Structures are given as structure tokens and as C-alpha cells.
Amino acid sequence: MPELPEVETVARGLQLTVAGRRIVSVTLGKTDFIDDPAALELHLPGRFIERVERFGKFMLLRLSGTQNGAPQTGGPGSSLLVHLGMTGHLSPHSVAEPFPKHTHVRFLLDDGRELRYTDARRFGRMAYLAAESLPAELGRFGADPLEISEQEFSALVKSHKSRIKALLLDQSALRGVGNIYADESLWRAKIHPMRIAAKLSPNESRKLRKALQEILHEAIALRGSSISDFLDVEGRPGEYQRRHRAYGREAKPCYRCKTPIRRAIVAGRSSYFCPKCQLAPKSAKRAAKRRKRVTPRHRAAS
């Protein structure tokens, strides 16, 4: 469930609480979600967490410094990549505090605290990446939705024949958008999730990018959505779930037109939309044809 706003919330929290700390030791539990567990144990002790950034739905803990004063293999620029999956939590705790079930990684820090990774379902991912392997890893992902320009976004939409919902979820096209924010932005932009991306009008494409960016900014301001068990580094839930207009609202009235929100599987995911505001592909096509016949001046007059 952690998507861009939730990951941004955690990354900012970690930047404030653990940036600048040195990792003293690493203790691993279950490791099936870690690319190369031995690499963590080998390369992390002695390194400093220089800063914490978000990259799509990943957190990037930038590492610096040397191991016991020796020249560092992997060198500066190496990073720890963390994906929270569905149920991942990464936050600092006092070592005195007993650690909960499903705590799979513990990083002892030089101030006596411990950075803990807890993940019941282990849908997350963790990997140590040396500086030289970082570009290839990060290069697999598409543009940041908050940074993409209007031109880039419309080009992206135009070049994909998949459903718009599938495109929004495609991390190689756009990094960081998940099911919640895809549905919320489609609702705000009044676009049906099953529409073919390439068939959106230029105006729809503009509206979608705007809606997506507004929603992501609003959600970040409210520290994300806590629908199951998302918590920030201080253990506080987010508040954006209160603003959801489509996601999780099956059969509830649309905030714009009171029509019951519908749920359908699109791109393999539960998708929530208003069947009246968000016209299905065929109806949208007819509506577009009607608009084409009527000149803008006529429309203004009627």
C-alpha cells in the first residue's frame, strides 16, 4: 500500500531522524525479500547514512564514509534500497524497546538506537547497491510523476496503447503511482480507468497530469493514506484516506454527482470510479464526436 506519498512521508521522517548516523551492525531475520543478504552484513557496518531520499516507491539510503577507516568497496554513492511492499515499516527505535513479530532487519546505530524493518507479508524488497550498479537499477524506472512536464506526460500517454489505469501503475513508465492514487487522479480528471491511454484527448491528458500532481501533493501534506496499517516513522497514521473520493468507496455516492461508485477489475487491480463522471471508452468516444460537431462558439451559446 505505501505509494509515493507514503514513501515520501517515511523518507522525510528518516531524513530527520537517522541521517548522519553510522550503522554499527546489522542483524537479519528472514531474508527472502533481500537481494543479497550477505552484502548487507558485509558492506553496511561502519557506513554513514548520509541522507534518505525517495525514488518512486523506493527509499534510497545514501551511504558514505568508510568501513573502519579502510577504503570502501562500493565506494561513495552506494546505497541501501528499500521497498515497503504492502506492509513494510522502517523506523528507528530504542534498543530497549522489544521488537515486534516480523521484524526482519535491525540496523544498530551509533547513538544507541536501532533502525528496524518490519514486514509481515514480506512483499517489500531490500538491496545493497554499490555505486556502480545504482544507475542500472534506477534506470529501470520511469519519470517521477511530480517532476514530469506536461510535454513529457502527454508524449507518454500518446505512446501507450494500454489502458490508462495500467499505464499509471506501470513503474517503468511513471515511478511511484499505485492503485489508490491512480484511481483518485482518474476520478478527479473524470477519466474512466479502462480508456486506452493513446486515445485520451490532449485536454484529458493535461487534466490527468494536473489531477495526479495535485493529489500527490495533497496526500504528502497529510502524510499519506493509512488504509490498512501504514504509519510514519513516529508511528502516526496518515490522514489522506479521509479525502479519498473513489478508492474503497464502492456503492457510495460520488462526491460530484451522487451516482454510486463502481468497482471493476482493471489491469488486474480493483478499480473504483464513478460510472457517470468517468465515461466508459465507448461513451467517451461518442461524447468526443458530439463535441467535435459543435463548434466552441455554439457551445458557449448553448
Next chain:
DNA sequence: CTCGATCCCTGGACGC
């Protein structure tokens, strides 16, 4: 290129 299906995993909701 794009699709759906399947798997991974556990907790929570629900029915009986």
C-alpha cells in the same frame, strides 16, 4: 507491445 493468470505472503473480514 499488451494482456491475463499465477505466485509470493500474512492478517483481517466474513460465514458457519
Next chain:
DNA sequence: TGCGTCCAGGGATCGA
């Protein structure tokens, strides 16, 4: 209360 069953979801992978 205690089962069994279904569902949630991101991403990898595979065959159509």
C-alpha cells in the same frame, strides 16, 4: 471459539 475461505496488493514471470 475456531475453523475454512476469500481478499488485499506490487512486482516478477510466463504464455497467449
